[in-house]
Amino acid sequence: MRRYYRPILSEGEGLPLAGGPFAFARAEVLTRAGHEGFIAAADLPDDWRDHLTRPRPLPARLGQVASLPLIMGVLNITPDSFSDGGRNAAPAIAIAAAQAMHAAGAGLIDLGAESTRPGAAALPVADELARLAPLWAGLAGLPVSIDTRNAAVMATAIDAGACLVNDVSALTHDPAAAALVAARAAPVVLMHHQGTPATMQAAPHYDDALLDVFDWLERRIAAAVAAGISRDNIIADPGIGFGKGLTHNLALLRGLALFHGLGVPILLGASRKSLISNVAGDVPVAQRLPGSLAIALAGAQAGVQMLRVHDVAETVQAIRLWRACHPALT
Structure with missing residues (x-):
């Protein structure tokens, strides 16, 4: 055993x-x-x-990171995002939002043009590329990661200056993705999921959520390395909310430090997710900041190297105060 x-x-x-x-x-x-x-x-x-x-320092392509955890700001330009409902769909608004997040302390701006919320249908690659095309010039010089499952979008984003690929399918959705990431020597986030966005919350099941997710990520890391991706360029994400019910999400959060055993940096993305409402009562998305900060601080306390968040300024402030309360971190 x-x-x-x-x-x-x-x-x-x-x-x-x-x-x-x-x-x-x-x-x-x-x-x-x-x-x-x-x-x-x-x-x-x-x-x-x-x-x-x-x-396990973060990949060199992300630049010099002053302190951990690095804050990754979420920038969805989809009309149907669960968190902001298309607020940043207009290119000028999206570019301004990216600049504001960077000024507030985001070490990465995670740009996504395809919604992967529960129940979302797959978006044609051509539509994903068309949504992104007006943004690249305005985002030049900013530290951008690309949130996509599609190799063609990864390639375009890397050519435009993106320094990391964040794939919620862990390079399983597009057969060309792993080879593309390896050829470009791009850092990549491998996120655990169960099912597809359209079906993942229908009836998620695990024998042991914490150990099942650990084993799955371990296999995906091995597959990525076998495809030619440097282990130093791999980041693991347990995938809170992606094919998981409340008990599964809480098991992952309570056991989060186990994922250090994968030997790669850990990213935690639970900002504004429904588990906050499931625990705290019927809390609308717009009122989930306190819960999001609580989970971010729990992640920091578990030693994760990256936090993916919607509320950058508030999270940066919370992490600075958390660090100040821990002499070993200052």
């Missing part, structure tokens, strides 16, 4: 987690049969110790 090891984070005590600044002196032992207690970090199997402690 396979054992998994979730590090119990501390500040300065024990082995360095992912190169620091957090550390861990012990780890929880998990199996598919349940919890097996805790062991000292020094007693970890060699492969787990290596993955948990190995430094």
Whole structure:
């Protein structure tokens, strides 16, 4: 039976987690049969110790990152986004929003032209490209990532200066995507999902959400490396809300530190998602900032390297205060 090891984070005590600044002196032992207690970090199997402690700076193409977690600002230019309902669909408004997010502290602007909200139908690639075309000149010089599942869009975005591919399908949607990312030596986010956006929330099922998602991401990382993508260019995202119910999402958030065992940086994207409403009551999307900040801080406390958020200025402020309260992080 396979054992998994979730590090119990501390500040300065024990082995360095992912190169620091957090550390861990012990780890929880998990199996598919349940919890097996805790062991000292020094007693970890060699492969787990290596993955948990190995430094993993963000890909060099993202530029110099002053402090972690890096804040990725969400810029949807879709008319049917769950979070903003087409507010940024006009090119001039979208460009101004990107500039404002960057000025507020976003290290990346995550640009998406195809909605992947629950129930969304696939968008023709030509339409996705047409929505993006008016933006490239105005976004020049900004740190942009492209949120897409399609290789043709990835190629166009990289040619226009995008420094990262954020693929909610983890390079499974388009058969040409992995080779394209490898050929361009592009950093890529591999996100866990179950089903397609159109069907993913119909009846999500897991034997063990935390371990199932870990195993799936482990396989997708191995597939990406086999396709020629450098492990140093891979970031993993557990995919909150993508083919998951409330209990699945909470299991991932509570066990988030386990994903350091993948040996790559972790991105957490739960901003404004429905789990906030599921936990806090019937909260409209526009009123989910407090819940979004709570999850962002929980992610930071679990040592994630990137946070994908809609409310950049508010999240940057919260993270600065969180860091100030932790001497090891300042």
